[in-house]
Amino acid sequence: DxxxxxxxxxxxxxxxxxxxxxxxxxxxxxxxxxxxxDPGLGLRLIYYSFDVKDINKGEISDGYSVSRxxxxxxxxxxxxxxxxxxxxxxxxxxxxxxxxxxxxFGPGTRLTVT
Amino acid sequence: EDQxxxxxxxxxxxxGESSSLNCSYTVSxxxxxxxxxxDPGKGPEFLFTLYSxxxxxxxxxLKATLTKKESFLHITAPKPEDSATYLCAVQSISGTYKYIFxxxxxxxxxx
Numbered sequence: 444d445x446x447x448x449x450x451x452x453x454x455x456x457x458x459x460x461x462x463x464x465x466x467x468x469x470x471x472x473x474x475x476x477x478x479x480x481d482p483g484l485g486l487r488l489i490y491y492s493f494d495v496k497d498i499n500k501g502e503i504s505d506g507y508s509v510s511r512x513x514x515x516x517x518x519x520x521x522x523x524x525x526x527x528x529x530x531x532x533x534x535x536x537x538x539x540x541x542x543x544x545x546x547x548f549g550p551g552t553r554l555t556v557t
Numbered sequence: 558e559d560q561x562x563x564x565x566x567x568x569x570x571x572x573g574e575s576s577s578l579n580c581s582y583t584v585s586x587x588x589x590x591x592x593x594x595x596d597p598g599k600g601p602e603f604l605f606t607l608y609s610x611x612x613x614x615x616x617x618x619l620k621a622t623l624t625k626k627e628s629f630l631h632i633t634a635p636k637p638e639d640s641a642t643y644l645c646a647v648q649s650i651s652g653t654y655k656y657i658f659x660x661x662x663x664x665x666x667x668x
Contacts, residue, residue, distance in 0.1 A: 447600075476656075485660035486601075486644070501655070533600050543589035543608065543648055546656060548600030 447549035466534030475517040479530040524556045563659035578630040580645030593644040
């Protein structure tokens with residue numbers, strides 16, 4: 444089974460709808476991240492969480508909110524979806540003990556807002 | 558401002574034709590530089606971490622190197638299965654240890 448899973452994998456929704464993307468991990472990592480990827484813009488950080496009680500905004504948090512329900516679960520919500528939120532969304536995790544660690548990514552959620 | 562620039566944006570190679578991808582970075586202090594491979598419609602897959610200038614890492618046909626301003630991903634005798642987008646990212650010592658990604662190089666290896 445995959446270490447980082449995301450649901451749904453694909454979602455089409457309408458402008459103004461609320462939508463939640465979910466991420467679960469079995470790697471035991473404390474740190475979790477949400478990114479969006481757009482052609483030509485690369486991966487941009489939306490929110491990140493260093494533990495259950497620590498949540499931080501990334502570079503493009505407007506229009507998004509998150510919830511860290513447990514060490515292994517990190518959800519991303521779009522309160523009122525708009526077409527320019529159409530993108531590929533990735534969840535990622537990383538370990539931490541003061542050293543530098545790589546991130547592990549989920550398979551992504553392709554979101555289309557019409 | 559911390560920044561990562563990758564070049565070229567796209568690269569087409571014949572099978573067996575070696576080449577290099579570039580990742581130039583500007584950070585206040587480098588904690589680590591990462592290379593990832595991303596296949597279409599999938600999440601990035603970790604390849605290497607480099608920590609300091611002069612360091613090199615190898616995996617099969619790939620070798621990553623690091624200087625104080627840039628990193629190279631050398632691909633030796635590539636095969637069609639090496640076709641993917643290769644992403645570079647850096648982690649800075651400033652702020653909150655976020656990762657800054659480049660926009661990637663799309664590599665196509667022709668048989």
